[in-house]
Amino acid sequence: MTxxxxxxxxxxxSMDQxxxxxxxxxxxxxxxxxxxxxxxxxxxELASRYASQSALDAVVENLDLDFEWLSKPALHIAGRVFSDYRRAGGVRTSILADFFIGAHASAAxxxxxxxDTGRYHSYFPDVALITPD
Incomplete structure (x- = not known):
């Protein structure tokens, strides 16, 4: 799983060049x-690019992506990591999307x-990242 x-x-x-x-x-x-x-x-995050849920669901299905809800353990990790971020001087006042994503991977x-490796490396050092060389 990834x-x-x-x-x-x-x-x-978006066919990014x-x-x-x-x-x-x-x-x-x-x-x-x-x-x-x-x-x-x-x-x-993907929904902002599509006018309808059915269009987004078609893309998700076409890419053969499975949907999995965040677990309570993952949500707890996200909250704890956000506390660490704030104590370290982080300026955001609400939990960042990367913290939920990183916590999901960590818990699972x-x-x-x-x-985008920055926050993942810093706040989720136990999570393996597959990134460009």
Whole structure:
């Protein structure tokens, strides 16, 4: 199983000149190792790009992405990590999407396919990241 970060999906869906090839290849490679997952946070981030839920659901199905809700343990981890972030001087006053995504991967013991490593490396050092070289 692999949790697929929103940025990888946007690369593919927007046909990003810089990242589409890497993201498509990486998604394909990870699909050979088990299910590709998204959660409600990733789904919501993608929703801003589609006029209807049915259009978004068609894209999710076409990319063969499985939907998995965040568990209570993952939500607890997200809240604890956000507390650490605030104590370290973080300025955001609400939990960042990356904290939910990282907590999901941490609680489930699965890797994240992403191009955005900063917060994941800092706040989820136990989570394996699949990133560009």
């Amino acid at each position: 949790l697929v970060d929103t940025n990888v999906l946007i690369d593919i869906l 810089t990242w589409q090839l890497w993201s498509t290849k990486a998604l394909r490679q990870q699909s050979q190792h088990g299910p590709l997952l998204i959660n409600e946070i990733i789904y919501a 013991g699965i890797p994240i396919l992403t191009r």
